Amino acid sequence: MTLMAIAFYLMAAVTLVAGLLVVTARNPVHSVLYLILAFFSAAGLFVLLGAEFLAMLLIVVYVGAVAVLFLFVVMMLDVDFIKLRQGFANYLAPGAVVAGILAFELIFVGWAVAGRGAAAGNAPQAARPDATNIQTIGLELYTTYAYVFEAAGFVLLVAMIGAIVLTLRHRTYVKRQDIYKQVTRRRKDAVAVVPAKTGEGIQE
């Protein structure tokens, strides 16, 4: 139990510090890297709670996709972050108000449910004690919800088709390497033997 407690406090502390550094780091690339660190630590907290699937999801989706996307955006767009920071003092007061309200709400909700659930020290109840929660989710997803699961697949398919339809352009003027064309090219297509008179050369 002490090992669990140490792991919890370690990861909670890392999450908090990383979160703070995301906001305060001068270099935006560093901010994104701290964000990834925060995601990883939060994933660790989920593992401690017994929610392995959520932990994996956090890493695959947030670290693997969202954070990398942020990184791309930060690196590719020429945003002047120093200029962005200049209004920091102006936004401080409204920002503090919003943060204060959020903190109040969190504390209030925590206080309201303090006597119940995980907060009271009750371990979450597994729907199937004999299976891990990944197995349980898989069983539900592929049996009870197989229909909507497949339908959701079609939604993603439409999104892919849509992205291609609306953005893909076949630009004919761009020179591309076509391996098939290169390999199937024969000598007679490219080389012609033309008899040339001495001292006159060839005209096209």
Add this chain to the structure above:
Amino acid sequence: MDLAMDFPAFNEALPETILGLSAILILVFGAFRGDKGMTSISALCGAALIGAAFAAAWSPLGTAFSGSFVSDGVSVFAKVAMYIASAFIIVLGQGYFDRLNNRRFEFPILILLATLGMSIMVSAGDLIALYVGLELQSLALYVLAAFRRDDAKSSEAGLKYFVLGALASGLLLYGASLVYGFAGSMYFTDIAAAANDNMNVGLIFGLVFVISGLAFKVSAAPFHMWTPDVYEGAPTPVVAFFAGAPKFAAMILLARVLETAFLTEIDQWRQVLLVLAVLSFAVGGLGGLMQKDFKRLLAYSSIANMGYALLAIAAGTTQGIQALLMFFALYMVDSLGLFAAQMSLQRKDGEPVTRIDQFAGLAKVNMPIAIAITILALSVLGMPPFGGFWSKYFVFGAALSSDLIWFAVAGLVASVIAAFYYLRLIKLMWFDAPVVEFGKAPLETRWIALASAAFSFPGAIVFLIFGSVLAAAAVVGFGAH
């Protein structure tokens, strides 16, 4: 392997299975053939839709997939009507993009996938299927609206529809989450039981948000603001699609949510629907008066027509649902015909005729199309003996038997206002001198316009005989009545 034996659910969901599998296979075929294969891909998609329509008509009724999927008379009626309408849209789109020399094989496939989404919507038995079906349909429609990506208006239409549609989806999801939270279940039958036990203000709150989200999809006022712009900007076959099948699907979905999950709260949601209906009458009627663009005019006309459909649902009886089915079956034909007629009109230089004043003198140049537009316009405004009159007749019948007399009167007034702008169109066509030189009408648009007009006048009489029998049989067992 006998599929039906191993997966009994596929018996009920056969039309969806056909649509989904054929969409994937045709997509692969299209990826290899490229845009030059659009004609054959359109034909394949049309064949898939017809096949699915037959499958829908003959597949067994019942629930499947642990209650997420409901196949009953209403869903079968709606599916057959939507599949046929979608097949016509594919024909229209093929010709339209051919003439623009802008063939893209994704068009029929997106129509197919949108139809799959609508099919999931009309068969939804729980909140997740409701949302997933709606998103599948909407996402395909967003792309279709922006399909002519080099055209500024089309891109604008797509973007506008997407942003507002995402907002509506958000409203709907918020409402659905409230309903789930207060009822404790996703399934409509369980929600009905929960609502019966304990009428909770949270449930009503969620229900109103769900209604708002769906009202956006059917473009009922005050959630109509996207309609005129999208109708004006999107490619015409796509607009013809928008006007019919997706709205039918969303209306059936609305009726199913209200009459299976929330029947005990009829006094609550009836007020909401009546407000929506009256506002739609007002916006559709008065907004149409100012319009100069034919497609914008049809947009306002469709807003007003959604008022009648909402009135039919607000009746809260099986008679109302029967009226809804008949209304949409007839209305879809009228709107398809009007859009086909608009597509058949083009100037000598190939530019489409879109402004209403350019319709002047059409009767002298192209008599059949002028007759078709006249019949369809009279039908949409509800003049007897055309199809549109009968569709409104059923709606008013259902409204009167539920003591909604004043709302039926409001509908009549909207019809009278609509008569003004349709009669102006008719007067322009028959009695004014031509202002533009009309080119030759493309074959398929002319035939679809003429066929719709023929359906609207002599055909509707025949349709009424067996259509009302079908609709009456379809609504048996719908909801709790």
